[in-house]
């Protein structure tokens with residue numbers, strides 16, 4: 175298996191008052207291409223902080239984090255923007271679609287940043303909308319969509335550029351059970367079809383039931399790292 | 413990307429309507445004021461030049477000191493050769509003699525007894541020489557209410573107000589009592605060839621316009637004149653060129669301490685016009701500065717509000733890997749588009765209003781009391797090349813400045829906070 179994220183002795187400390195708070199403490203992890211993995215743990219255990227650093231939105235305090243061969247600590251702002259633009263997709267708890275643009279345009283935006291020609295953009299956007307089953311909503315505005323549909327648009331937006339890694343922080347937190355299962359199945363299918371690595375931070379039991387690997391954090395440390403064989407449950411659903 | 417931005421602007425009234433409104437109001441006012449002031453100042457300067465100061469004027473030093481009183485006892489002598497000299501030395505200007513005089517205008521009844529008398533402000537200009545442009549400069553033809561231009565010696569134009577007040581008709585004889593150059597009494601009869609109204613209180617109270625040669629003989633001023641005026645043949649006052657002529661001319665008499673030596677003055681030096689010229693030149697600049705300042709503050713604030721509303725959008729764009737520089741630039745592009753739209757709209761509105769004020773004018777009537785300065789009663793705007801582009805300066809500048817200031821917040825945004833900010 176190809177390793178795409180390598181984390182060695184990662185610590186993240188935040189200044190608080192006069193001292194420091196250690197949010198991540200000597201974390202060592204590797205992720206292979208095509209994983210479908212979740213970070214779980216109590217609130218404040220460091221899940222979001224770890225996603226931030228892998229996503230090159232924040233820098234490590236010490237230790238080494240390599241994403242797709244690039245050392246996060248040594249990237250300039252422009253380089254980390256470039257890394258996110260080309261290779262990373264983000265899915266947030268709230269969907270954060272651009273309200274004045276259509277579904278199509280929301281998904282297209284990622285490709286505008288990559289200066290792709292219009293015809294290619296159109297093809298890629300329609301393909302991404304097909305992945306999430308929303309081709310018929312291409313011309314709708316976000317305000318006309320349900321929560322589940324909005325999150326599927328957000329998935330299409332993250333996936334349209336075919337990133338190597340998708341980082342999702344509590345993607346199901348605002349969704350009901352039915353919609354949660356729907357988007358998880360969508361992501362799992364994309365994970366299998368496109369070999370995209372998915373990395374979640376979650377509390378949600380429903381999410382955990384889909385995961386192939388569960389990493390438990392507590393007070394900034396990895397306390398458990400377990401791999402799960404493919405679920406029969408998922409096969410019956412997909 | 414531009415298409416994408418324009419779509420956003422068009423679909424989001426918060427992003428477009430308020431700023432476009434603010435800009436078009438500011439641009440409208442800039443355009444209108446600039447056309448208005450340009451009209452008022454240039455009218456005032458033209459009127460003063462044509463009726464009073466010329467672009468350049470030669471007087472004796474003594475006359476210049478009391479020019480307000482039109483002291484013809486201090487007039488220039490041998491003006492015929494002086495004018496010829498000036499024509500030769502400064503051919504870019506048209507030189508002409510004028511006499512301004514005060515006097516009493518007397519209207520007689522059938523028996524030859526005085527029927528009415530009034531104070532008159534006399535203008536003696538060259539009406540008869542072939543090629544003289546004096547009648548045109550003083551705008552006499554359009555000002556004639558009744559009758560015609562004097563066609564032969566002994567004829568005069570008098571102000572229409574005066575004619576009505578004293579019931580003087582065309583062809584009637586009026587007698588002008590004045591003083592000769594040596595201080596003696598003078599009187600001369602003129603046949604009224606026509607009546608005039610200029611729309612300027614200074615002239616309309618009681619003007620009498622006669623040919624220069626008539627005045628010279630009536631006032632005993634053979635080959636003399638109070639003033640010799642020079643006008644650029646282009647009809648445009650050229651400040652710097654006028655200064656050169658004045659300096660060259662006056663240098664010749666530098667070492668002459670005769671109080672009757674000729675002295676040349678520019679338009680600037682007379683009737684307090686210097687301030688007006690300075691003001692007219694700086695007015696557009698001042699106004700544009702004021703509008704840029706005021707509008708920038710408003711637009712800065714609307715930009716800040718917009719930035720708050722679009723906080724999530726900017727966050728997502730940063731997370732998706734748009735560089736801060738690029739995001740900032742896209743805000744600037746948006747502001748240019750909005751600034752242009754507002755400027756076009758404001759300029760169109762401003763031009764329409766300016767056109768109305770150019771054609772119709774505003775009548776200030778008796779409110780205008782100019783003293784010795786020539787002022788029209790109807791002020792008009794003037795649409796020039798500048799009117800078309802001047803509004804774009806404050807329109808674009810204030811929008812871009814306002815958005816740039818508010819957009820600086822993007823650079824302070826920490827990407828590390830994005831996951832948290834975007835999860836609520």
Ligand SMILES: Nc1ncnc2c1ncn2[C@@H]1O[C@H](COP(=O)(O)OP(=O)(O)OP(=O)(O)O)[C@@H](O)[C@H]1O
Nearest residue numbers: 188189190195197216217218219220221222223224
């Ligand atoms: N910028 C910051 N400054 C100070 N402390 C911070 C900062 N960011 C995070 N922390 C702290 O680090 C710890 C880990 O935070 P993090 O957001 O990663 O937790 P989490 O596991 O995602 O929790 P949750 O499940 O509630 O989202 C918390 O105690 C938090 O208070």
Ligand SMILES: [Mg+2]
Nearest residue numbers: 221222343375
């Ligand atoms: Mg979290």
